[in-house]
Amino acid sequence: MILITKEEAKHLSINNLKRYRLRKMVLRYLYEERFVSAAEVSQKISVSLPTTKTLLDELIALGAVMTSGIGDSRGGRKPALYSLVAGAFYVITIGIEHYSAKIAIFNSHNELVTEVRTIQTNVNHPDLAEKLHTVSMDLIHEARIDDSKIVAVGVYMPGLVNSATGINYAIKNEAYQNIGKTLKKRFGKTIYIDNDARMQALGEFIFGKAKDSRNALVINWSWGLGLGMILNGQLYGGSTGFAGEFGHIKLEENGILCYCGKRGCLETVASSQSILNMAISGIENGTITQLATPYKDNLSSLKPEDVVNAARAGDEFSISILNKVGNSFGRGLAVLIQLLNPEIIVLGGPISKAQQFILTPIQQTLNQDCLEKISSIVRIEISEIDDRSGLLGLCARLFQKVLGDVTEVR
Amino acid sequence: MILITKEEAKHLSINNLKRYRLRKMVLRYLYEERFVSAAEVSQKISVSLPTTKTLLDELIALGAVMTSGIGDSRGGRKPALYSLVAGAFYVITIGIEHYSAKIAIFNSHNELVTEVRTIQTNVNHPDLAEKLHTVSMDLIHEARIDDSKIVAVGVYMPGLVNSATGINYAIKNEAYQNIGKTLKKRFGKTIYIDNDARMQALGEFIFGKAKDSRNALVINWSWGLGLGMILNGQLYGGSTGFAGEFGHIKLEENGILCYCGKRGCLETVASSQSILNMAISGIENGTITQLATPYKDNLSSLKPEDVVNAARAGDEFSISILNKVGNSFGRGLAVLIQLLNPEIIVLGGPISKAQQFILTPIQQTLNQDCLEKISSIVRIEISEIDDRSGLLGLCARLFQKVLGDVTEVR
DNA sequence: CACTGTTATTTATATTTTTTATAAAGGAAG
DNA sequence: CTTCCTTTATAAAAAATATAAATAACAGTG
Numbered sequence: 001m002i003l004i005t006k007e008e009a010k011h012l013s014i015n016n017l018k019r020y021r022l023r024k025m026v027l028r029y030l031y032e033e034r035f036v037s038a039a040e041v042s043q044k045i046s047v048s049l050p051t052t053k054t055l056l057d058e059l060i061a062l063g064a065v066m067t068s069g070i071g072d073s074r075g076g077r078k079p080a081l082y083s084l085v086a087g088a089f090y091v092i093t094i095g096i097e098h099y100s101a102k103i104a105i106f107n108s109h110n111e112l113v114t115e116v117r118t119i120q121t122n123v124n125h126p127d128l129a130e131k132l133h134t135v136s137m138d139l140i141h142e143a144r145i146d147d148s149k150i151v152a153v154g155v156y157m158p159g160l161v162n163s164a165t166g167i168n169y170a171i172k173n174e175a176y177q178n179i180g181k182t183l184k185k186r187f188g189k190t191i192y193i194d195n196d197a198r199m200q201a202l203g204e205f206i207f208g209k210a211k212d213s214r215n216a217l218v219i220n221w222s223w224g225l226g227l228g229m230i231l232n233g234q235l236y237g238g239s240t241g242f243a244g245e246f247g248h249i250k251l252e253e254n255g256i257l258c259y260c261g262k263r264g265c266l267e268t269v270a271s272s273q274s275i276l277n278m279a280i281s282g283i284e285n286g287t288i289t290q291l292a293t294p295y296k297d298n299l300s301s302l303k304p305e306d307v308v309n310a311a312r313a314g315d316e317f318s319i320s321i322l323n324k325v326g327n328s329f330g331r332g333l334a335v336l337i338q339l340l341n342p343e344i345i346v347l348g349g350p351i352s353k354a355q356q357f358i359l360t361p362i363q364q365t366l367n368q369d370c371l372e373k374i375s376s377i378v379r380i381e382i383s384e385i386d387d388r389s390g391l392l393g394l395c396a397r398l399f400q401k402v403l404g405d406v407t408e409v410r
Numbered sequence: 411m412i413l414i415t416k417e418e419a420k421h422l423s424i425n426n427l428k429r430y431r432l433r434k435m436v437l438r439y440l441y442e443e444r445f446v447s448a449a450e451v452s453q454k455i456s457v458s459l460p461t462t463k464t465l466l467d468e469l470i471a472l473g474a475v476m477t478s479g480i481g482d483s484r485g486g487r488k489p490a491l492y493s494l495v496a497g498a499f500y501v502i503t504i505g506i507e508h509y510s511a512k513i514a515i516f517n518s519h520n521e522l523v524t525e526v527r528t529i530q531t532n533v534n535h536p537d538l539a540e541k542l543h544t545v546s547m548d549l550i551h552e553a554r555i556d557d558s559k560i561v562a563v564g565v566y567m568p569g570l571v572n573s574a575t576g577i578n579y580a581i582k583n584e585a586y587q588n589i590g591k592t593l594k595k596r597f598g599k600t601i602y603i604d605n606d607a608r609m610q611a612l613g614e615f616i617f618g619k620a621k622d623s624r625n626a627l628v629i630n631w632s633w634g635l636g637l638g639m640i641l642n643g644q645l646y647g648g649s650t651g652f653a654g655e656f657g658h659i660k661l662e663e664n665g666i667l668c669y670c671g672k673r674g675c676l677e678t679v680a681s682s683q684s685i686l687n688m689a690i691s692g693i694e695n696g697t698i699t700q701l702a703t704p705y706k707d708n709l710s711s712l713k714p715e716d717v718v719n720a721a722r723a724g725d726e727f728s729i730s731i732l733n734k735v736g737n738s739f740g741r742g743l744a745v746l747i748q749l750l751n752p753e754i755i756v757l758g759g760p761i762s763k764a765q766q767f768i769l770t771p772i773q774q775t776l777n778q779d780c781l782e783k784i785s786s787i788v789r790i791e792i793s794e795i796d797d798r799s800g801l802l803g804l805c806a807r808l809f810q811k812v813l814g815d816v817t818e819v820r
Numbered sequence: 821c822a823c824t825g826t827t828a829t830t831t832a833t834a835t836t837t838t839t840t841a842t843a844a845a846g847g848a849a850g
Numbered sequence: 851c852t853t854c855c856t857t858t859a860t861a862a863a864a865a866a867t868a869t870a871a872a873t874a875a876c877a878g879t880g
Contacts, residue, residue: 013868014457038858046424046427048837048838051836051837075846075847075856076847076856076857077845077847077859078857078858160781214649236750238750239624239753240751240753242784243749243750244751245748245749246749249749250745262778334659338655338656339655339656340648341650342648368672369660369672371658371672374652374655377650423838449828449829458868459868460830460868461867483876484826485876485878486825486876487826487829487877488827488876489827489828822879823880824880825878836865838866839864843858847857
């Protein structure tokens, strides 16, 4: 076995432990950099070139690494390049959403090796874990993957998820609070569970707009306001994994009642639902708008996206709604910026697709509410990968766990 | 030299680099643990006992480490204990406050080896750097410290300090925006500059109430509201060192005008100044209060501490003021808790000394504004070391820098 | 107080790694 | 096309490190 558990690693002799750690460092570096020369690896892991070579040779013998051509030189002999074998390791990623779940398998080049299969279900489904396992097995067989090469299974889900324990405290059904335990039994692999917004944030950090930003905030702007944070280059989850409850910070003393039971939560004035509420009451009151004709007698089919599209088509009423919502959202964002001084904020979800109709009012509010020195350095951008950032983030997180966290390695 | 610069380390051969890193790891471990056996060191640095022994012997020969007695055993031969020599390294810590500066020197046991000398001055003093240097030199001589054993000089100051560059963007005077540069010239040592609230947070994290809490918030509750954050066990400064502007988050849409130019900042309703304002207007309006007699004709000498003391003596009016301020503060704190899910919040500064008179209204507001799952796990405590947490934090930070950040060491 | 079990320390040997030297491969300049 | 320089690759010598075995120190027990 190339990778072993922490428990097994404890029983290794000093020499074997060193070897194992070096191997993991090499694998981690190859995972992150794709094509590297032996000299670069040697530099990175602070080990002489001959030993680096034997390490690489061992990994080649184990089938995890391969040589792939020769690189460019800046004056001397061209180096042989090494890379991870794409099929050396696989991870299964599962994204649980409100009424559906996505399942997909990635290889060690972060490439999808299966379709993203979507199943209709919900968090309280009686045999969710079993269903997820069955579908995963189907995918493994279809893609003809050797089961032993699956190194980890990851799940993201909404709610208050403590990734250290895998327990979701927002779910009433006790059996599914701790779905990790059930999955562990079924899969017999390393299981990792985290919150959906956090995995999206990691996806943006590694593959998206927040790449290379050590301090980034990613907000999924939809029915709720999911916030994932990258702080000091690390995913931040808080002491019990509940960090990022951006939608339920209270900005109005006597605001609208939120479904969480509190009053004046940001979600009550800056979510998809608030957009719908405003649109519906406007249509009912006979406001002139493009939305009136198609939806007047069919209010229940009105979706937030429709308001966004109408705004893009020039509908003044829709623009004013987005303006209001943007201002409210901006007030919350200003708080975040003052507290965390991020260098980038990435917005995802349907509302973010309103582009300038939403960015302009946000910026307006930030100018009002923030210290100039702090707000002037932050970039606000719209995600380009928010349909898959969660699964990608999960994929990256799993490989981080399996190949060693940068922060873990001593 | 036991410690060298990063630049020098780059020119080391692989073997010497390894040796150097191991030495630093040993020193760091001894700095953190005080008394350890060779076996423990060996474990910690993943190196065999014989080599650990030679490492320790070398460090003893260099005068940085000494044996100090023997430890307890659980059945076998008692181990020889090793510890850092107290006088092996020293750091100079400088705390710049609004109208004064504190200077003190600590040894590698985090012990003060001089008095804490206070000089009257302010950030815009024409020759602040020179004065600080002169006083430091006096202290060095008085304590008979060998100058070569001073390994770093640290400064904390209020404002928007970027600790990576040492520049303070809140100070108008350009020459003193970058006091680090001037100090570097004078001292010729590693200079570290950071924000006051952050250093207090680190002090609490390492020596105070937040010890062993990986996610802690420390608030200095005084004229301003200084926030320092420990997230994932690391000090958090944001992308440009401006994180923690808790006092200037906007919670009231049309609130009081703040000196920062914005309206409705938390500081306008939850700082020392707001306590004074309420007390003064109450006294002027003839409210019955213990404060009336001593201060009626002498309002300018009224201090926030007086209100706190009156409350403790049972003065209803003062209690009601603290109640209001506690509620306002609680609203801000609720936002912090929802976003960051800390396990402890440590309050320092004069207002925090009001104990239950302020904790009760805070808790009340938290119950209203927070999700129960998040607020129920957070402990709110009053600092016991807030008169010296800043210098202590700075001392720890300097040794972290010099002996290698845990996160830096690979 | 001798005996046994346990842990710490030291020494000798075996193993691993680095260093140094040398060869091979390629680029740049004349 | 040759020479010189730089970089990579490999082999052999030298140094550093780990392992294992031996010794020392101590606690508990009969």
